[in-house]
Amino acid sequence: MRRRAAEYRRPARRRFSYWIWLLLAFSSILALLLFLLQHNHHHQDPLHHPLSERNARVEHFAKEGFNFTEEILSVTSFSRQLAEQMILAKVYVVIAKEHNNLHLAWQLSSKIRSCQLLLSKAAMTGEPVTLEEAEPIIKSLSFLMFKAQDIHYDIATTIVTMKSHIQALEERANAAIVQSTVFGQIAAEAVPKSLHCLNVKLMSDWLKMPSLQEFSDERKNSPRLVDNNLYHFCIFSDNVLATSVVVNSTVSNADHPKQLVFHIVTNGINYGAMQAWFLNNDFKGATIEVQNIEEFHWLNASYSPLYKQLLNPDSQTFYFGAYQDLNDEPKMRNPKYLSLLNHLRFYIPEIYPQLEKVVFLDDDLVVQKDLTPLFSLDLHGNVNGAVETCLEAFHRYYKYLNFSNSIISSRFDPQACAWAFGMNIFDLVAWRKANVTTRYHYWQEQNADGTLWKLGTLPPALLCFYGLTEPLDRRWHVLGLGYDLNIDNRLIESAAVIHFNGNMKPWLKLAIGRYKPLWDKYVNQSHPHLQGCVTS
Structure with a gap:
């Protein structure tokens, strides 16, 4: 019989032997891998704890030195990536809502x-935010923003929307x-409850x-009231309380x-309250006179242009009415800028006709040194001795006055x-000779429409005392304690007078805490009226 060709023979036994060899090879490789892994594990164990301790120390140091502001500004941080993604996502939320795609807007918001x-x-x-924490959110936000772009929220639409929202913000x-x-202006103008209480109690004493x-x-x-010696x-x-602090601090630091x-x-x-306070309290033997401005009958509309302006209904509505227009500068509406008491400084020779020299003091300052040497300063024929403020470029005439007016x-x-x-030494003899008050009346009449300057007593004073002011050493008068948080302590300590000009007056809760003790130490806290008003 003829044999079949080799290609037609059944290779059953040979196939079986191949499978056996393959299984044996796979088992050997697997055993080798297990051996190697176990071997490496034993070698790594001794290093495991030191490495963990080192990582713990690094994490502890990172946590102690972590600054979130620096983190979110860092280009490589995940926090910054999240913040930037979030800003862009908010834009797409707005665009989605505008296109009535509320579902996408909800997904993005989530x-x-x-x-x-x-x-x-x-x-x-x-x-810091880790990759594991940030990656899912960044990926999902990216997917939703690509989805938004596919719905035709293109770059141009996004830019226009962002611009409009930036403008709105x-x-x-x-x-x-x-x-x-x-x-802030309303709070600065308001009378604190404790001061109102003190006035009521003192007025009761007076009556x-x-x-x-x-x-x-x-x-x-x-x-003594007219003694020029x-x-x-x-x-x-x-x-009352502010005036008391000025007087108390002045006498406390005076040599005589x-x-x-x-x-x-x-x-x-x-x-009545002012009289009761200064009559019932001793200020180291100093003489104190209290006058009522309403008894100055010579100060009337026929004499004072300011008095005439006060009677103007428009002026009264603007300064003493409610805030109506937010476009107006709130500071301009402060009634003190158009009050007779505030402008009374231009009538000092008329109020004290027999005096030759006087130091004018604002009620929002504290005296820290003896001020009597001011009276012996040579003013070189000038009327006003004052500290110049043009060390900063913006304290020059053009900042206060309208130089577009010829x-x-x-x-x-x-x-x-x-x-x-606020702290000025005036030579009243030179004042009368130069007719400064007449100058003041002239400029007030010129500014009846408010076109030469906007507010306050300083602009007309710059005009009236132009060429008549003697500059004093800066240490006589340090300003800014009512608004500037960064005045050098050495400058404050060397100052004869510190001035709380600005809205943050020391008797208000708005006061700057760093400076308030300088004022508080001259308040008579033991006075029964003050104690009763603070606790009431």
């Missing part, structure tokens, strides 16, 4: 919330700034104690307090140095 939670956690725990921010300024009024009448005729200071204020004479002028509402530009140098009002 991922934005997850992103915010992760960033909040990083800020609270002090640990800027408008909201500006409105918030204006509103904050308005609220119930006739002996105080008799004592006041006796003081009015004191020859003494040192005279004038303060015009309706704030009994040689000081204080001339205080207040309004009719606070006259009346101003033809007479004054726009780069002339401005000076501080």
Whole structure:
């Protein structure tokens, strides 16, 4: 019989032997791998704990030195990537809502919330966002934003939307700034409850104690009030406690307090309270006179342009009415800028016709050194001794006055140095000779429409005392404690007078905490009325 060809034979036994060899080879390789893994594991064990400790130390150091602000600004951080993704996602949320795709907007908002939670956690725990935490959110946000782009929310649409929303945010921010300024101005103008309480108690004393009024009448005729061998200071204020601090700090730091004479002028509402306070308290033997501005009958509309402006209904509505237009600068609406008490400083020679020299003090300052050397300073024939404020470029005439008006530009140098009002030594003999008050009346009449300057007493003073001001050493008068948080301590310590000009007055809760103790130490905290008003 003929044999079949080789290709037709069944290879059953040979196939079986091949499978056996393959299984044996696979088992050998697997055993070798297990052996190698176990061998490596034994060699790595001794290094495991030191490496863990080192990682723990690195993590501890990172946590201690972690700064979330630096983290979110770092180009390589996951926090920054999340923040940037979140900003872009918010834009797409707005676009999706505008196209009525609420489902996509909801998806994006959900991922934005997850992103915010992760960033909040990083800020609270002090640990940076890791790749494991950030990657799922970044991927999902990227997917949703690609999805938004596929629905024709193209780059041009995104840019236009972002621009419109940036503009809207800027408008909201500006409105918030204006509103904050308005609220700050209202708070600065408000009388604290404790001060109002003190005025009420003092007024009650004035009305119930006739002996105080008799004592006041006796003081009015004191020859010390017109003695030019003494040192005279004038303060015009309706704030009893603030005026008390000025007087107390002045006498406390004077070498010879009994040689000081204080001339205080207040309004009719606070006259009784002011008298009661200064008659019932001793200020180291200093002489103190309190006058009522309403008894200055010569100060009337026929004499004073300012008085005439006060009677103008439009002026009264603007300064004493409610805030109506947020476009107006809130500071301009402060009634003090158009009050007789505030402008009374231009009438000092008329109020004290027999005096030759006087130091004018604002009620929002503290005296830290003896001020009597001011009276012996040589003013070189000038009327006003003041500290110049043009060390900073913006304290020059052109910042206070309207030099586009020819009346101003033809007479004054726009780069002339401005000076501080609030602690000034006035030579009243030179004042009368130069007719400064007449100059003041002229400029007030020229500015009846408010086109030469906007507010305050400094702009007209710069005009009236132009060429008549003697610059004083800067240490006599340091300003800014009512708004500047960064005044050098050495400058404050060397100052004869520190001035809380600005809205953050030391008797308000708005006061800057760093400077407030400088004022507080001259408040008579032991006075029963003050104690009762603080606790009431």
